[in-house]
Amino acid sequence: MGIVMWRLxxxxxxxxxxxxxxVAGPFKIAVAGEPRNRDLYFHALAPFATDLSTAVRAxxxxxxxxxRGSRTDRLPANGLQLVVANRSTVGAxxxxxxxxxxxxxxxxxxxxxxxxxxxxxxxxxxRHSRTPGQAxxxxxxxxxxxxxxxxxxxxxxxxxxALDAQIEPGRGVHAFEASAAAERIARIGxxxxxxxxxxxxxxxxxxxxxxxxxxxxxxxxxxxEPISAHYRALVEPVWALIGRSVSRERGLPAAxxxxxxxxxDREAFGRHVDWVxxxxxxxxxxxxxxxxxxxxxxxxxxxxYEAERAIEDPACMVPYLxxxxxxxxxxxxxxxxxxxxxxxxxxQRPLLTLDTDxxxxxxxGKKLWWTAAAHDAPWEVVSVTRHAAGSRAVLMLxxxxxxxxxxxxxxxxxxxxxxxRSEGFPLALATAPPWTHQPERPPAAPEPIDAGxxxxxxxxxxxxxxxxxxxxx
Numbered sequence: 001m002g003i004v005m006w007r008l009x010x011x012x013x014x015x016x017x018x019x020x021x022x023v024a025g026p027f028k029i030a031v032a033g034e035p036r037n038r039d040l041y042f043h044a045l046a047p048f049a050t051d052l053s054t055a056v057r058a059x060x061x062x063x064x065x066x067x068r069g070s071r072t073d074r075l076p077a078n079g080l081q082l083v084v085a086n087r088s089t090v091g092a093x094x095x096x097x098x099x100x101x102x103x104x105x106x107x108x109x110x111x112x113x114x115x116x117x118x119x120x121x122x123x124x125x126x127r128h129s130r131t132p133g134q135a136x137x138x139x140x141x142x143x144x145x146x147x148x149x150x151x152x153x154x155x156x157x158x159x160x161x162a163l164d165a166q167i168e169p170g171r172g173v174h175a176f177e178a179s180a181a182a183e184r185i186a187r188i189g190x191x192x193x194x195x196x197x198x199x200x201x202x203x204x205x206x207x208x209x210x211x212x213x214x215x216x217x218x219x220x221x222x223x224x225e226p227i228s229a230h231y232r233a234l235v236e237p238v239w240a241l242i243g244r245s246v247s248r249e250r251g252l253p254a255a256x257x258x259x260x261x262x263x264x265d266r267e268a269f270g271r272h273v274d275w276v277x278x279x280x281x282x283x284x285x286x287x288x289x290x291x292x293x294x295x296x297x298x299x300x301x302x303x304x305y306e307a308e309r310a311i312e313d314p315a316c317m318v319p320y321l322x323x324x325x326x327x328x329x330x331x332x333x334x335x336x337x338x339x340x341x342x343x344x345x346x347x348q349r350p351l352l353t354l355d356t357d358x359x360x361x362x363x364x365g366k367k368l369w370w371t372a373a374a375h376d377a378p379w380e381v382v383s384v385t386r387h388a389a390g391s392r393a394v395l396m397l398x399x400x401x402x403x404x405x406x407x408x409x410x411x412x413x414x415x416x417x418x419x420x421r422s423e424g425f426p427l428a429l430a431t432a433p434p435w436t437h438q439p440e441r442p443p444a445a446p447e448p449i450d451a452g453x454x455x456x457x458x459x460x461x462x463x464x465x466x467x468x469x470x471x472x473x
Contacts, residue, residue, distance in 0.1 A: 001055060001080060001082055002019075002021060002239065002242050002243075002246075003082055004235050004239060005019075005093065005189060005190045006018075007191060008036075011036065013098075015032075015190075017029060017234075017235065018030045018045065018048050019239065024247060027235065031231055033204065033207045033211075033220060034211075038106065042111060042112060042115060045115060049118035050114045052122075053117045055080050056121050056273060059076055059078055059080040060076050060270060062078065063270070075263070075266045075270050076270045076273075077266075081138065083140065083246060084139050085141065085160050085188050085189065085241070086140065086158060088158075088190055090129045092190040093126055094122065094126025095126075097124075098123055099119065100118060100119025100122070101122075101123050102116075102281075102448070117276060121276070125137040128268055131297075131301050132298070132302040132306075133301060136269060140160055140246070141158055141159075144164070144249070150163065150166040151166070152179065156183070159188065160241060161188060162179040162183040164182070164244070164245055165179045165181070167248070187234055187238070188241075200227075200230065203226055203227045203230055207224070207226075211223055255308070257420075261305070261308075289430070292429060293429065307420050317371075324360060324362065327354065327356055327368070327393060327415050328357070328412065328415075329355050329356035329412070330410065331408065331413050332355050332392075333353035334350065334353075334406065335350060335351040336348075338350060338396070352379065352406075353393070354393045354395060356393065358389075358391075360384060362381045362393065365380060366381045367379070367398070368380075368415035368417060369415065369418060369419045370414075371413075372413075373404060373405055374421075375420045376421075379396060379398065381393065381394075381395060382394040
C-alpha cells in the first residue's frame with residue numbers, strides 16, 4: 001500500500017490530505033477541508049482508517065507455522081508493506097497514529113473504532129521504522145540513496161524527485177541538470193512549501209465561510225471540490241514517482257539476507273496485530289526498562305544489518321579492511337588434525353594459514369568470523385608474520401571442524417569482526433528500575449491528546465504586516 005500525505009503548515013498532528021492505494025495502481029484521497037475541526041477531520045479520515053485496518057487484518061490472518069527447537073509459532077505469511085515518498089512522511093504518519101490511537105469520547109460519543117485501530121497501526125509502523133534493515137514501511141528516499149551512488153549530498157537526497165532524476169535523467173540530459181529541474185518543480189510533502197500553504201489557506205478560508213459552521217456531509221461535500229482538486233494535483237506526480245521508483249527497485253535482485261530480516265518483520269507484525277486484537281494499548285512513553293530493551297534490540301539489529309551488508313557486498317567490506325577489522329587473502333594451508341589443550345584436555349582445533357595481499361597488524365587472540373559462516377563460531381588469531389609483500393596469518397577455529405566451517409584450500413577467504421548471530425542480554429534486566437530513574441512524586445495525568453479540538457482555530461497572522469515583526473520570530 002502506498003501512502004502520500006500533506007499537512008497544514010504548523011499543524012504537525014493534522015493530515016490535510018491523505019492518498020492511499022496499491023502502488024502503481026489508482027489511489028483514493030481523503031480531504032477534510034478544515035482538519036482542525038474534529039467532526040470534519042474524523043469523517044474524512046474514516047475511509048482511510050477502514051481500508052488500512054482491513055488490509056492489516058487480512059495480511060495477519062494468513063499464517064504459517066515456524067518451528068525453532070521445541071517451539072512452534074504461527075507467523076503471518078506476509079506483512080502489509082507501506083511505501084511512502086520520504087522519511088518525513090514516516091514521521092508524519094507516526095504523529096497521526098499517536099493522535100488517533102488515544103482519542104477520547106466527546107459529549108458521550110465514541111470515535112469510530114477504525115480510527116483508533118488505524119492509529120495504533122500507524123504508530124507501530126513509525127516505531128518499527130527505526131529498526132535497521134526493516135521493510136514493513138519503506139521510505140523511498142532512504143531506499144534509493146542506499147541502492148544508488150549519486151553526486152547528491154545527504155540533504156539533496158531527501159528530495160525524492162531530485163534523487164530519481166539522478167538515477168534516470170533521461171536521454172541526452174545531464175544528471176545535474178535533471179536533478180536541479182526536478183528539485184525546483186517537485187512537491188513531495190508532507191510539509192507544504194510557502195506557495196502551497198498560501199493557496200491552501202485561501203481555499204480553507206473560503207470553505208469555512210461557505211459552510212458557515214456546518215459539518216453536515218450534505219452541505220460540506222460539494223464545497224470540498226476546490227480543495228480536493230488542489231490536493232489531487234499535488235498527489236498525482238508524487239504517486240507516479242512512487243510507482244516508477246518501486247518498479248525500478250523491484251528489478252534488482254534481493255540480497256540473501258533479506259528473507260531473514262523480513263521474517264523478523266513478520267514476527268513483529270504478528271505480535272502487534274495480536275496485541276491490538278486483544279485490546280492492548282501502547283504506552284505514550286516507554287518505562288526505563290522498556291527503553292533499555294528497545295535500545296538493545298535496535299543496537300543488535302544495527303550490528304546484524306551492517307554485518308550482513310558487508311558480508312554480501314565486497315564494497316561494503318572495504319572500510320573494515322582499512323580499519324584492520326577484517327582480513328582477506330588466500331588459504332595456503334589447512335591443518336584439520338591440529339590439537340590444542342582446552343581446560344586440561346587435548347581437543348581437535350583446525351589451524352588455517354592465510355596469506356594476505358597487504359601487510360596487516362592483528363593482536364594474538366583476536367576473534368574473527370569467516371564471512372561464509374558469520375553466524376557460527378569464530379576463529380582466533382594465533383600469529384601474524386610478514387610474508388612477501390603482505391602478511392601470513394595463522395588462525396585457529398574455536399570449535400570442532402565441520403565442512404561448512406572450513407574454507408577451501410587455495411581459495412580466497414575473508415575474515416572479519418562481523419557476525420550475524422544475535423546475542424541476548426548478558427544479564428537479566430531488573431523488573432523494577434533503579435531508584436535513580438523514579439521521580440520523587442508521580443507526574444500528573446496528561447490531558448487527552450484531542451482536548452483542544454473544540455476550540456476555534458486562531459486566525460493566521462502575517463508577521464510582515466504588523467508593527468513589530470520581531471514579535472513573531
